[in-house]
Amino acid sequence: MRTLFGGRRRSLPERPAPGTVLAEARGVRVRLGSRDVLTGIDLTARAGEVLALVGPNGAGKSTLFGALAADLPAGTGSVTIAGRPAGDWTPAELALRRSVLPQAAALSFPFRVEEVVRMGRAPWSGTELEDDDDIAVAEAMATTETAEFADRPFSALSGGERARVALARVLAQRTPLLLLDEPTAALDLRHQELVLRVCRERAAAGDGVVVVLHDLGLAAAYADRVAILHEGRIAADGKPADIFTDELLSRVYRQPVEVFPHPRSGSPVVLPRRAG
Known part of the structure; x- marks a missing residue:
């Protein structure tokens, strides 16, 4: 389908089938100043899925988010959105295919x-x-x-x-792809849950959702898949129940934790291990 906008012709995006790759990073490396913030990142975001990016401060979550949104160019490697290199889309075309919620709204x-x-x-x-x-x-x-x-x-x-x-x-x-950077950071408990329920509803309707989270409990309860970032790399990528382990999370966060299944939902519960 073709339509006029601002003197140019644009194709309106088709609704993606479940499982369609909406955004993909391959071998992405981003260097800021003298530091490699991301090194060799491979990641996909698919229609019908909530993908959570988690990890400690400085792990590269927001940098990866920016690369997937095509707001931050990769030094090496590639990022595709809707099957085309991110740089091949005009800003107007990108805005029909992915929407971005940054950390701060001013x-x-x-x-x-x-x-x-x-x-x-x-x-x-x-x-x-x-x-x-x-x-x-x-x-x-x-x-x-x-x-x-x-x-x-x-x-x-x-x-x-x-x-x-x-x-x-x-x-x-x-848009068929929603990118949300720490959308729960300023919210109370009720509205944190509301935001993650909205993410689930959008995925159930066929959209792809990529959400940066600090709360591992929210990620475990609502994400279909989680990518754990550590020192600019993906330490694990999979279902929360499969990758949220005492050993991995304790190492990544440099804080002893214990992981156990929630008694009703079965989703992982992550708690810091405290003395006494």
């Missing part, structure tokens, strides 16, 4: 909350899907429980409220 002007969420619809301007703008915005705000302050200035919100509005913007964009 705006210079006092936009109303609804206006901020509506910014997520900008990539669809001039396409036949522009008619979905109102519905997409309303659904995203309802999902993130932000509709009640739709008319408030974004700058007047608390940190947690801003985080939920930023997520609503990403959801309103309605």
Whole structure:
């Protein structure tokens, strides 16, 4: 399907089949200053799956996130999005295929909350899907429980409220790949669970979700697959129940931990081992 936008013709993305590779890193190395932040990373994100990136501070999670989003170029290796090298897409084309939630959401002007969420619809301007703008915005705000302050200035919100509005913007964009960098960092317990339930719902609907998390319990409970980063490499990649072990997590985090199955769900529970 072809449509006009800004004087250029763009193809609208098809809905991917379950298991389709939406983003892929192969042999990715990123060097910042004099330090190799990522070294030889191989990773795939697939439709219908929640992939969590975990690891200690400085392990390279956000750098890998930036490379997968095509916001940070790889020094060596390759990143593909929707089957094409990331650099072959224009910014407008990328915005139809992946949406990105950065760690911090800052705006210079006092936009109303609804206006901020509506910014997520900008990539669809001039396409036949522009008619979905109102519905997409309303659904995203309802999902993130932000509709009640739709008319408030974004700058007047608390940190947690801003985080939920930023997520609503990403959801309103309605791309097949969602990339979320620490979306639960500023949230209370209720809204942490809400965000991860939304991730699961998007994956169940056929989207691919890549989410950077510090909370290993959330990753174990909600992710289909987890990649554990350690010193710029992937120490393990697989189902949480398979790779969350006392030995591996204790070594990666340099903190003795114990892992045991949750008595009801069976998902791994990770606790620091404490004296006494």
